[in-house]
Amino acid sequence: MIPCFLCRCEDVLAAEVDHAIDLGWTTVEEIKRYTGLGTGPCQGKECLPLLAAHLAARDAAAACALAPFTQRPPAEPAPLAALAGTSEDPTR
Amino acid sequence: MTRLPYGSPTTPLPDEVDVAVVGGGIMGLATAYHLARTSYLRITVVEGAYLAAGASGRNGGGVRMQWSDPNNVRLMMESLRICRGLTQELGINLWFRRGGYLFLARTPAQADQLERNAAMHRELGADTRLLSPTAARAIVPELDVTGVVLASYNPHDAVVFPWPFLWGYAARATAMGVAIRTHTKVTRIEPETATYRLHLSDGTALRTDTVILAMGAYGHDLNRGLGIDLPNRPHRHEILSTAPLKPLFDPLVVDLSTGLYASQSLRGEVVAGVTLGAPDLDAPPEPIDTTSSLGFLERIGAALVRVFPRLGPVSVLRQWAGPYDFSPDGDPIVGPSPGHPKVIQMCGFTGHGFMMAPAVSRLVARFVAHGIGDPLLDRWSPGRFAGKPPARPREVMIIG
Ligand SMILES: Cc1cc2nc3c(=O)[nH]c(=O)nc-3n(C[C@H](O)[C@H](O)[C@H](O)COP(=O)(O)OP(=O)(O)OC[C@H]3O[C@@H](n4cnc5c(N)ncnc54)[C@H](O)[C@@H]3O)c2cc1C
Numbered sequence: 433m434i435p436c437f438l439c440r441c442e443d444v445l446a447a448e449v450d451h452a453i454d455l456g457w458t459t460v461e462e463i464k465r466y467t468g469l470g471t472g473p474c475q476g477k478e479c480l481p482l483l484a485a486h487l488a489a490r491d492a493a494a495a496c497a498l499a500p501f502t503q504r505p506p507a508e509p510a511p512l513a514a515l516a517g518t519s520e521d522p523t524r
Numbered sequence: 525m526t527r528l529p530y531g532s533p534t535t536p537l538p539d540e541v542d543v544a545v546v547g548g549g550i551m552g553l554a555t556a557y558h559l560a561r562t563s564y565l566r567i568t569v570v571e572g573a574y575l576a577a578g579a580s581g582r583n584g585g586g587v588r589m590q591w592s593d594p595n596n597v598r599l600m601m602e603s604l605r606i607c608r609g610l611t612q613e614l615g616i617n618l619w620f621r622r623g624g625y626l627f628l629a630r631t632p633a634q635a636d637q638l639e640r641n642a643a644m645h646r647e648l649g650a651d652t653r654l655l656s657p658t659a660a661r662a663i664v665p666e667l668d669v670t671g672v673v674l675a676s677y678n679p680h681d682a683v684v685f686p687w688p689f690l691w692g693y694a695a696r697a698t699a700m701g702v703a704i705r706t707h708t709k710v711t712r713i714e715p716e717t718a719t720y721r722l723h724l725s726d727g728t729a730l731r732t733d734t735v736i737l738a739m740g741a742y743g744h745d746l747n748r749g750l751g752i753d754l755p756n757r758p759h760r761h762e763i764l765s766t767a768p769l770k771p772l773f774d775p776l777v778v779d780l781s782t783g784l785y786a787s788q789s790l791r792g793e794v795v796a797g798v799t800l801g802a803p804d805l806d807a808p809p810e811p812i813d814t815t816s817s818l819g820f821l822e823r824i825g826a827a828l829v830r831v832f833p834r835l836g837p838v839s840v841l842r843q844w845a846g847p848y849d850f851s852p853d854g855d856p857i858v859g860p861s862p863g864h865p866k867v868i869q870m871c872g873f874t875g876h877g878f879m880m881a882p883a884v885s886r887l888v889a890r891f892v893a894h895g896i897g898d899p900l901l902d903r904w905s906p907g908r909f910a911g912k913p914p915a916r917p918r919e920v921m922i923i924g
Contacts, residue, residue, distance in 0.1 A: 455529060456530055457574075461577075465581065473767065473841060475841065504816055504842050504844050505843055506821075506842075506843070509767060509839035509840065511837050511838060511839050511840075512828055513825065516826035516836075
């Protein structure tokens with residue numbers, strides 16, 4: 433079988449997601465934590481729909497809650513220097 | 525029946541157990557593991573969401589023996605000793621990396637504190653060294669030490685990846701017969717003549733002799749239902765990680781003036797947080813807030829680039845937040861509850877419960893399974909807030 437990547441940033445295979453489900457993880461939040469899926473530079477923009485589709489195709493969607501994991505800022509990677517030097521004095 | 529190693533929403537629960545642990549964070553899981561290891565008690569862990577949903581899945585993974593209170597230094601020397609062999613004991617890679625902790629002092633008062641700490645640490649056998657700013661730069665060449673007057677460094681302090689601790693403790697506990705039920709909240713604790721009845725969100729109930737409340741900052745509602753009013757208060761603490769970089773610095777660096785802490789993970793990301801306010805300890809507990817703010821990014825951007833100028837162009841990949849569990853006197857709240865000696869509290873660890881858990885869980889398990897006390901448990905007693913608070917020096921090295 434050709435290995436199928438669900439998360440390219442963190443090299444997570446569909447087979448690894450299946451393994452996580454077999455171990456009892458039932459939600460997208462748990463699968464993310466156990467496999468690392470969605471924790472790379474794209475922050476889930478690419479892999480989250482693939483994971484949802486994979487769970488649905490596996491018929492795991494009933495057991496696995498399909499709610500996406502919490503989306504966090506920044507939407508795009510942002511440099512520290514740009515974030516600094518705005519409204520606050522950190523030395524206060 | 526073989527149980528799933530990390531618990532599940534369908535783990536069968538017996539009608540009756542000896543010890544019910546509420547909360548599947550590091551405190552609850554590690555304590556269940558030690559109870560199973562050292563007793564024949566029937567044990568269950570009930571977690572309202574998933575393992576690592578609370579502070580234990582959201583923290584910075586800093587593990588250090590550099591504290592101002594000798595009790596905390598001794599406890600953390602023990603915890604670090606346990607961590608050294610814990611990957612083998614739990615059979616899972618904890619990413620335990622001893623790169624040390626480097627504290628930077630910018631004022632005479634901060635420098636005094638580091639000097640007092642180091643003298644006391646050496647008496648206890650902890651290898652803490654005072655360094656000039658130049659010597660600090662020899663350890664972390666990327667540092668801008670402008671304005672730094674003194675540094676303290678302990679090479680045995682460490683950083684870990686928190687999640688596998690939970691999986692390791694959970695899998696070992698499960699293998700020894702602990703039933704871990706996830707996605708099931710304890711909605712009410714009903715006292716019976718000599719036992720407690722835990723009402724669960726799936727409509728079932730569980731009878732237990734002893735309850736361990738390992739709910740971190742989340743315990744107020746269940747406690748109040750029992751007439752227990754504890755003074756710990758939740759406060760949002762934010763943290764971030766950057767894009768991965770080649771190895772840039774070894775120790776976790778703390779700037780005492782801003783409450784900045786920054787470490788580099790084994791994956792190369794810089795993980796950093798900073799002090800941002802404190803809860804009103806006299807007000808009723810606020811609901812737990814784990815949202816992210818721009819104010820945090822601004823503040824930490826400035827604090828981090830000041831210490832590591834070369835990080836300016838480095839991008840923040842992700843920010844998140846979790847609850848600090850502030851205790852009014854800086855000490856955790858651990859042990860039998862006032863009026864309910866069989867309800868054992870494990871909370872109030874502010875921002876350093878993860879590192880203490882490997883040692884604290886052993887103390888609590890020994891107390892619950894065998895009735896063996898410890899001076900630390902006396903000091904941390906939940907009953908200490910009734911009446912006049914005991915006068916004692918306060919831990920001052922709480923960061924973030
Ligand atoms: C951003 C951040 C950084 C930190 N950095 C560090 C650090 O570097 N080093 C360090 O040592 N510590 C650090 N800490 C502190 C550390 O994370 C905590 O002290 C520790 O994880 C507390 O563990 P716990 O098991 O007591 O609580 P938690 O991990 O919060 O676990 C409590 C559990 O109880 C569950 N629960 C709640 N209500 C119910 C209910 N009704 N029924 C069933 N279950 C319920 C929750 O879902 C949760 O899983 C940090 C904390 C934060 C937020």
